[in-house]
Amino acid sequence: MNILLVGSGGREDAIARKINEKDTLYSVLLNENPSIMRMSHKYIMYERDSDEKIVEFAQKNNIDIAFIGPDDILNTDLNDTLLKNHIPTASPSRNAARIETSKEYMRYIMNKYNIDGNIPNYIFTDADEAGNFIKNSSKEYAIKPIGLTGGKGVMVMGIQLKDKNEAIEYAISIINKDGKVLLEEKQIGEEFSLQAFTDGKTVVHAPIAQDYKRLYENDLGPNTGGMGSITDRDFSLPFIRPDQKENAMRILNDIVNALREEGNPFSGVIYGQFMADKNSLKVIEINSRFADPEGINVLTLLKTNIVDIFLDIYSKTLKNNIKFNSMATALKYIVPSGYGIDPVETELLIENNIESDNLKLYYAAVSGTMNRVRTSHSRSLALIGIAKSIYEASDIVEQNIHKISGNYYIRHDIGSREMVGSKIKNL
Ligand code: AMP
Numbered sequence: 001m002n003i004l005l006v007g008s009g010g011r012e013d014a015i016a017r018k019i020n021e022k023d024t025l026y027s028v029l030l031n032e033n034p035s036i037m038r039m040s041h042k043y044i045m046y047e048r049d050s051d052e053k054i055v056e057f058a059q060k061n062n063i064d065i066a067f068i069g070p071d072d073i074l075n076t077d078l079n080d081t082l083l084k085n086h087i088p089t090a091s092p093s094r095n096a097a098r099i100e101t102s103k104e105y106m107r108y109i110m111n112k113y114n115i116d117g118n119i120p121n122y123i124f125t126d127a128d129e130a131g132n133f134i135k136n137s138s139k140e141y142a143i144k145p146i147g148l149t150g151g152k153g154v155m156v157m158g159i160q161l162k163d164k165n166e167a168i169e170y171a172i173s174i175i176n177k178d179g180k181v182l183l184e185e186k187q188i189g190e191e192f193s194l195q196a197f198t199d200g201k202t203v204v205h206a207p208i209a210q211d212y213k214r215l216y217e218n219d220l221g222p223n224t225g226g227m228g229s230i231t232d233r234d235f236s237l238p239f240i241r242p243d244q245k246e247n248a249m250r251i252l253n254d255i256v257n258a259l260r261e262e263g264n265p266f267s268g269v270i271y272g273q274f275m276a277d278k279n280s281l282k283v284i285e286i287n288s289r290f291a292d293p294e295g296i297n298v299l300t301l302l303k304t305n306i307v308d309i310f311l312d313i314y315s316k317t318l319k320n321n322i323k324f325n326s327m328a329t330a331l332k333y334i335v336p337s338g339y340g341i342d343p344v345e346t347e348l349l350i351e352n353n354i355e356s357d358n359l360k361l362y363y364a365a366v367s368g369t370m371n372r373v374r375t376s377h378s379r380s381l382a383l384i385g386i387a388k389s390i391y392e393a394s395d396i397v398e399q400n401i402h403k404i405s406g407n408y409y410i411r412h413d414i415g416s417r418e419m420v421g422s423k424i425k426n427l
């Protein structure tokens with residue numbers, strides 16, 4: 001079959017490799033990703049507001065089904081335009097993707113359908129009202145723009161925002177820019193991501209993952225798009241209780257059902273980011289795609305043919321028979337020096353024999369060749385170890401990092417014995 005993939009980050013490299021196992025890949029790239037280019041039978045570069053070129057490319061190449069990776073493209077009309085032109089897709093409509101692209105819509109759905117895990121939240125359009133609310137409240141808040149920010153727009157009081165003045169200033173800056181700000185009560189606990197395939201009705205869950213968003217080791221510093229992520233052999237995590245995972249599965253199902261009832265049925269990949277503490281499980285956000293990096297962990301483990309899943313999503317015949325390898329993974333992103341603050345574009349050299357059965361290397365926002373890449377300001381290369389335990393998977397990455405040279409930064413602590421051990425102790 002001829003499969004069209006839109007996107008060219010590390011997540012899309014992982015999707016492309018699954019497609020490439022049996023079918024023919026055609027791609028629409030945002031950067032000249034050497035790994036995806038090498039696998040693609042043909043490719044074109046993405047241009048905003050020229051969806052007709054993508055439709056033409058799909059029609060000319062008899063595309064059987066298309067899949068869109070990145071959130072900012074799901075926030076355009078591309079998926080709806082492909083469908084209108086009789087090109088099947090396994091991605092959500094623009095309206096259904098609002099569960100991610102509008103945090104206001106997400107809270108509205110949770111509220112209206114009384115879905116578990118909602119957090120008290122407030123929207124302000126008036127700067128003085130937002131300021132007074134924060135000033136007079138005894139609680140702390142996560143302060144969020146309504147729309148997409150690439151994982152970098154949320155600031156939390158007591159973490160990125162030192163005091164109430166900084167919080168008020170940040171809330172007002174968002175109102176000035178977007179006309180609106182969302183305040184959510186601050187939650188404390190362990191975060192995890194649950195991704196799932198859905199055809200709008202049946203939901204098939206992937207192993208749960210933990211993403212490390214903070215720039216520096218020991219979870220310090222500003223939020224990033226995600227510096228790395230882990231999954232465990234039993235598809236849960238050693239510091240998340242089985243009832244918490246089951247709760248999260250139920251909540252995700254409830255959201256899929258609510259979207260269907262709302263007249264915006266969701267097809268594609270949906271994922272919830274949850275925060276668990278001793279007594280409760282809260283929804284931090286819902287996204288309309290594979291996570292990056294956590295999507296790479298689950299795609300590396302996926303045993304079922306991904307194109308069969310795409311076809312079942314499109315024809316609304318998804319079955320609960322999707323299989324994952326029962327292994328642990330630890331992924332660490334190599335990013336250009338200064339990433340997230342003042343990144344420096346650079347060149348990275350990669351040894352030939354780096355990949356093996358238990359180590360994969362995915363190419364993200366880079367161009368060049370398989371052995372020599374030019375970075376951008378974004379994440380460059382994802383190294384993922386596969387082993388019986390998270391720490392062994394992390395060790396495999398550490399043992400192979402020396403095969404990549406250049407001016408880069410990586411969080412070594414992700415998946416280490418110390419990190420996972422201290423989380424288990426906290427539980
Ligand atoms: P988001 O972009 O919504 O995933 O938020 C980025 C990060 O901000 C999350 O991974 C959390 O660590 C943090 N965050 C978001 N919402 C809250 C909240 N209500 N309470 C505490 N932390 C939050």
Ligand code: GLY
Pocket residue numbers: 151211225226287290291292293294
């Ligand atoms: N890993 C965070 C995200 O994909 O949004």
